[in-house]
Amino acid sequence: MKSIYFTIALLFFVFLFGCGDETPTKETKDEVVEPVLDYYPDNVGSKWIYLNAEGQILTRTIKEGEEFSGITYKMWQAEPPDAETEIWQAESSDSEAEQVFFRKTIAGIRLYTKEIDKSIMKLIKEDFKPLQGWALFNFTVQSSFTEGLLVELPLKPGLDWLVIHIRAAGTLLGGKNIALTLRFTGHSSRKEIITVPAGTFECIRVTYKYEGKLEIAGEIPSSYTETMYVHWLAPDVGIVQIKDAYGTFQLIEYDLTL
Template sequence: MLNRNSISPLPVRRLKSVLFSCAVAVMALASCKDDDNKVVPDEVVNAKKAIIPENGKQYTYKIVDSDGTVETSVTQVKSVKDSAGMSVSNIQNVVKVADGQYAVDYKAYSKNGATTYELQLPSVFAALIKELRPIAYIEDFDLTGFPQYQIFDNKGTVDSPVTFKGDPINMKIKMQIIVEEGDNIDAEISSKITYKSGKVVKEEAVTTPAGTFNCSKWQYSYVTVTKFQAAGVPAEESTETINVSLWTAPEIGIVKSVEESSEGETSTTELQKIQ
């Protein structure tokens, strides 16, 4: 008789870990904790400037998960091109993990008073296959829901909206879980990510190892529905809502943010230095 606990927790846990990383990368925005003791500056965010990292600089972040895992992320503009009279920044975010690193490329541009982040099919999902490969043979992999768009109102004042465009991200993996003694087990994992629009709830000064910045604090959420089924094991389905608090500054992008799941897991990111 197959022990269900020897099968489902490992692939589902790894799946969620990579999906959360992707969700951060999708919009090039990550996570960090609030500090109610900060003093609101006299001069708030300049409404005319885009929320895009400055070309020619490199931004290094520290990412800490609730399980104690610490990772590093480096973001920089790789190039700026003119498209129909509009400057489009090609940005790369490289996340360094324990056994290597993965990169996500995306575009950002400002138009009609709003900054848009655009992500095509991300290479980050190759990391998921890499995670699963030691424990399973991948038979089929399907991913839809791209391009994704996240749109910030450049004003960055209280009630300024952040909205999302694009279909929900859907992923389905068919595989055979490797069993050392006995027959391999047919299994399938599917996951759906749906973003919910949000807004600025506060303007405040935020201090990080990289300095003090006048920030807009945005709040929004996304919902993940994960399903797991395997031969001889009852199907499992879990739904999580992840609440995001995000601090941004014009011509920088992320300063801080925090993601907290409905299960109490958190992922915290903080700007460490600008070079």
């Protein structure tokens, strides 16, 4: 069952401070406020090139995107596809490269995920078909998310957020009901000094996981948690290192447009 969760996952990227009643001291009033750092540059034309130990090159480029339901999204394109873009790519994309639509807001990097339902349903049907002779009928994928939250902003260590939550349900051959729940989450942990061919950077480590729960009528539910990929992000640079199903890719060159 682990392979089912892993395959499905591969198809699928606000801070409040209270104050007391006491009058602030002069030191509090004069406290230096740290500037908000940009860990996710998104100017059109920006490009990042990565290399792994096997000599494979991955290129990510920000391009003009499209408008969906009155909202304008930019697009990142990965060549060849990496694990993240395979998860979040638009089903309607006719490009050989993987394309993901996103927009940057004060609260975070938001993904256009409406079309993901179609892709997940297609893959689940294909994945379950040969399993013990099962066949799926009246199978649906439900998600209340038009957008997923890829990265919570402003980014700092110690954040946890829900990327997207999806529930799928159907009927197996023989009449048994089946339900699959998937939760994709992000977590920012410690800061780390990362040295890659492009230089040495102080990064925040961001880990993405999915939690899957499979329920079949009359059987004990099974659960599974898997780390999908890990990013190391540096301010005013973006993703410096990627660890995913394809290995570890390190930044060798980048060009940020103004």
